[in-house]
Amino acid sequence: MSTAEATGAPRRVVLTGCGALSSVGVGVAEFTSALRAGRVGTGDITAFDTTGFPSRRGHQVHGFDAAARLHRVRPELTGRATQFAAAAARMALDDAGLDEDWLRERRGTVVVGTTDGEVGELDLLTESALAIGLGAFTGTSLGRTATGSLALGVVRELALSDVESSTIATACAAGNYAIGAGFDAVRGGRAEWALVGGADALNRKTFAGFTRLGLIAPDECRPFDADRVGLLTGEGAGLLLLETEESALARGAHIYAEVLGYGLNCDAAHPTAPEEDSVARCIRLALENASVKPEEVDVICAHGTGTPTNDTTEVAAIRQVYGDKAPRTVGIKAMIGHTMGAASALGAIASALAIRHGFVPPTANHRSTDPDCAVDVVPNASVSADVRIVQNNGLAFGGNNAVVLLGRHEGTGREDPRTESPRGEYVR
Numbered sequence: 001m002s003t004a005e006a007t008g009a010p011r012r013v014v015l016t017g018c019g020a021l022s023s024v025g026v027g028v029a030e031f032t033s034a035l036r037a038g039r040v041g042t043g044d045i046t047a048f049d050t051t052g053f054p055s056r057r058g059h060q061v062h063g064f065d066a067a068a069r070l071h072r073v074r075p076e077l078t079g080r081a082t083q084f085a086a087a088a089a090r091m092a093l094d095d096a097g098l099d100e101d102w103l104r105e106r107r108g109t110v111v112v113g114t115t116d117g118e119v120g121e122l123d124l125l126t127e128s129a130l131a132i133g134l135g136a137f138t139g140t141s142l143g144r145t146a147t148g149s150l151a152l153g154v155v156r157e158l159a160l161s162d163v164e165s166s167t168i169a170t171a172c173a174a175g176n177y178a179i180g181a182g183f184d185a186v187r188g189g190r191a192e193w194a195l196v197g198g199a200d201a202l203n204r205k206t207f208a209g210f211t212r213l214g215l216i217a218p219d220e221c222r223p224f225d226a227d228r229v230g231l232l233t234g235e236g237a238g239l240l241l242l243e244t245e246e247s248a249l250a251r252g253a254h255i256y257a258e259v260l261g262y263g264l265n266c267d268a269a270h271p272t273a274p275e276e277d278s279v280a281r282c283i284r285l286a287l288e289n290a291s292v293k294p295e296e297v298d299v300i301c302a303h304g305t306g307t308p309t310n311d312t313t314e315v316a317a318i319r320q321v322y323g324d325k326a327p328r329t330v331g332i333k334a335m336i337g338h339t340m341g342a343a344s345a346l347g348a349i350a351s352a353l354a355i356r357h358g359f360v361p362p363t364a365n366h367r368s369t370d371p372d373c374a375v376d377v378v379p380n381a382s383v384s385a386d387v388r389i390v391q392n393n394g395l396a397f398g399g400n401n402a403v404v405l406l407g408r409h410e411g412t413g414r415e416d417p418r419t420e421s422p423r424g425e426y427v428r
Helices: 003-007 028-037 080-095 100-104 119-132 139-143 149-157 171-187 204-212 245-250 276-290 308-322 340-357
Strands: 013-022 108-113 164-168 193-200 236-244 257-266 299-301 328-330 389-396 400-407
Touching: 013 028, 013 080, 013 171, 013 245, 013 340, 028 340, 080 119, 080 149, 080 193, 080 236, 108 149, 108 171, 108 340, 119 139, 119 204, 149 164, 164 171, 171 193, 171 236, 171 257, 171 340, 171 389, 171 400, 193 340, 236 245, 236 340, 257 276, 257 340, 276 308, 276 389, 276 400, 299 340, 308 389, 340 389, 340 400
Parallel strands: 108 164, 108 193, 299 328, 299 389
Antiparallel strands: 013 236, 013 257, 193 236, 257 400, 389 400
16 A cells, blocks of 8 residues: 555655657657757648648658557557557657556556547548448448547557556647546546547548638748637647656656646636636636646646637736736747647657756747737747746636646656767666
8 A cells, every 4th residue: 555545645646757749749859849949840641631721831750669568559440540549559658768567466546548530531422432432431441431540559569458548538638638538547546547648640631621710831830820710721640648756756757747726617608718717716816726826837838829819818817816926928839830639648748848948849840929828939949947836727628628747756857958868868
């Protein structure tokens, strides 16, 4: 029995493994390097035919070899988003210095958030059906379209059993929803570990939807910029391995950050537009749940889509809570695009890396800050900083809001951000 279980106190939850797939890199080392450099992953979309669209720009994952990354999930039977989720989970497990047996010997939970699930596979199936008819609908082709396969793909890839698993489809805040679910499970003693995060793949349906709404930028995503006109759709995955502090310390694990708490709400005020007061309430809920005072927050990893309405509303909500002394507020979607259900999960990983390695990622592609977004957006170049607490925002269509607070784990100290191994990975 653990100390927390013996005393009945909630257990502290720490992040010990990260798996990241994005347009700027595959793996936590590449992702860290890209964030530091302010690297932008924009390019022409090749995942589907963009003929007829006014723009073909987006953020696609390149260099991902599913067959090489996956041990049990068969790519030919599995959709791209599920491949991303399973691969990122394995990366997180490896990064945490754990093996599958360690997971199997303990109670655990797998929660994966998504916006589209396997809609990209459904797009391809529809296209095939239009060409060859009903013969396109085979067991294999239909099996690739199941949304629930994201969490199941993780379970299958790691050969887990007797584990809770769920796929959460709360759109662009789903990654934070998943983190909150895993945090509760570990903190409350229902699980010893949690693999949580989000995944999505580029698809024609979502690209067409945002195009029809007039929200696709013609060149680059520019969060909080006076000249911003929209977002760029992206793809990827972020999976985080959470465990109890007691477990992590006992095995000498490296700890990226502690999960301090989170807040959720849903205002259902508008199908697409965020609601200022509701976002502010969600931030306050997260601060209260984490027992964090506003003045203790060093950085906000914003939802920051680069659309006129979102950015202005989000900053207004932040200023409701923080007043004129808002923390540095950055939009990493300028670098990695809007990865939908993976967005806040990758944001959480970026937040943890900022804490662990002592830097603030930049808001790339920046020209001049919109006066209605009057915060320090850390334009274009990362800065070294003593980062202790980061707020990670996830705001979704339908008013689904989720905010997660991550903090430096007491007693671990911060590594020298300049110290790297010969492989380019940060020394633990």
